[in-house]
Amino acid sequence: MRAMILEQPGKPLRLLDVPQPDPTPEQILIRVHACGVCRTDLHIIDGELSEPKLPLILGHEIVGTIERVGAQVRGFNVGDRVGVPWLGWTDGTCHYCRAHHENLCDNARFTGFHIDGGYAEYTAADARFCFPIPDGYPDLQAAPLLCAGLIGYRALRFCGEGDRLGLYGFGASAHIIAQVARHRGWQVYAFTRRGDSASQNFARELGAVWAGSSDEQPPEDLDAAIIFAPAGELVPAALHAVAKGGRVVCAGIHMSDIPSFSYDLLWGERIIRSVANLTRRDGKEFLQIAPEVPVHIEITEFPLEQANEALLALREGRIQGAAVLRVSHEKINRQR
Numbered sequence: 001m002r003a004m005i006l007e008q009p010g011k012p013l014r015l016l017d018v019p020q021p022d023p024t025p026e027q028i029l030i031r032v033h034a035c036g037v038c039r040t041d042l043h044i045i046d047g048e049l050s051e052p053k054l055p056l057i058l059g060h061e062i063v064g065t066i067e068r069v070g071a072q073v074r075g076f077n078v079g080d081r082v083g084v085p086w087l088g089w090t091d092g093t094c095h096y097c098r099a100h101h102e103n104l105c106d107n108a109r110f111t112g113f114h115i116d117g118g119y120a121e122y123t124a125a126d127a128r129f130c131f132p133i134p135d136g137y138p139d140l141q142a143a144p145l146l147c148a149g150l151i152g153y154r155a156l157r158f159c160g161e162g163d164r165l166g167l168y169g170f171g172a173s174a175h176i177i178a179q180v181a182r183h184r185g186w187q188v189y190a191f192t193r194r195g196d197s198a199s200q201n202f203a204r205e206l207g208a209v210w211a212g213s214s215d216e217q218p219p220e221d222l223d224a225a226i227i228f229a230p231a232g233e234l235v236p237a238a239l240h241a242v243a244k245g246g247r248v249v250c251a252g253i254h255m256s257d258i259p260s261f262s263y264d265l266l267w268g269e270r271i272i273r274s275v276a277n278l279t280r281r282d283g284k285e286f287l288q289i290a291p292e293v294p295v296h297i298e299i300t301e302f303p304l305e306q307a308n309e310a311l312l313a314l315r316e317g318r319i320q321g322a323a324v325l326r327v328s329h330e331k332i333n334r335q336r
């Protein structure tokens with residue numbers, strides 16, 4: 001099969017012909033139709049997340065159809081359309097798994113990091129961690145639901161109740177979560193890089209009541225904020241923008257160092273927390289909610305072979321919405 005391979009952090013991916021994966025009894029073999037490109041992929045390429053499998057096939061927002069099921073797989077059949085998320089496997093026995101925090105599992109294995117992912121024509125995934133994909137979404141639009149959507153949804157849950165929500169970094173995740181938040185009655189305030197009027201306009205089109213640059217104060221104090229951009233200086237900026245009791249949720253897997261700040265910014269029972277990974281419950285809930293909103297997904301598509309170009313465009317902030325690799329041509333055409 002054709003696959004884009006990361007041989008070493010810091011190097012571009014290479015298009016290679018490699019053997020198809022051979023599924024274990026718990027796994028399904030999936031013909032990949034589409035795979036989202038996530039900022040986490042950049043962190044892995046840049047060596048900011050330690051000890052990836054090498055060589056590695058990146059990609060943890062995978063949509064495809066099942067070609068083969070392992071002997072122990074229940075609930076999925078050949079021909080079903082499925083999605084594969086970042087959480088690829090947990091031990092089910094550690095302290096965290098037993099306390100329903102499988103996202104924090106001590107031995108968790110992640111798709112496109114410890115397990116080969118979706119930048120390839122085929123992938124094998126543990127069926128217990130896969131999701132059926134809601135019917136209304138074509139493959140390319142469904143892919144970003146699986147990380148940008150899921151992790152964003154978990155971050156939104158941690159924002160609790162309130163009226164005014166700030167989103168710092170208006171990329172794939174924020175464009176999805178802005179729609180879910182509005183549906184739930186939040187007013188959305190979008191913060192982008194200074195001068196990024198394209199993203200600010202995009203945020204307004206999606207219903208943001210205000211859009212500006214991340215070093216600006218919003219016109220009203222916020223009740224909560226989610227930081228999607230991997231820039232540590234946004235933490236004190238967001239604390240400054242939230243009212244007493246405000247929540248600041250850091251949704252990225254990696255962030256540059258947070259500059260020191262005065263305790264006054266945290267005082268008044270403001271809260272900072274991170275979001276780590278996802279649980280299967282998050283996935284089930286979010287994939288039910290997305291078509292109810294309904295969440296509209298804006299994508300920029302690239303063929304599999306142009307994964308490096310997609311990653312560069314994401315790095316340079318040139319993607320509006322989500323970048324998605326189109327992997328399998330014939331199946332996608334057949335669905336139209």
Ligand SMILES: [Zn+2]
Nearest residue numbers: 038040147148
């Ligand atoms: Zn991701």
Ligand SMILES: [Zn+2]
Nearest residue numbers: 092094097105
């Ligand atoms: Zn565990």
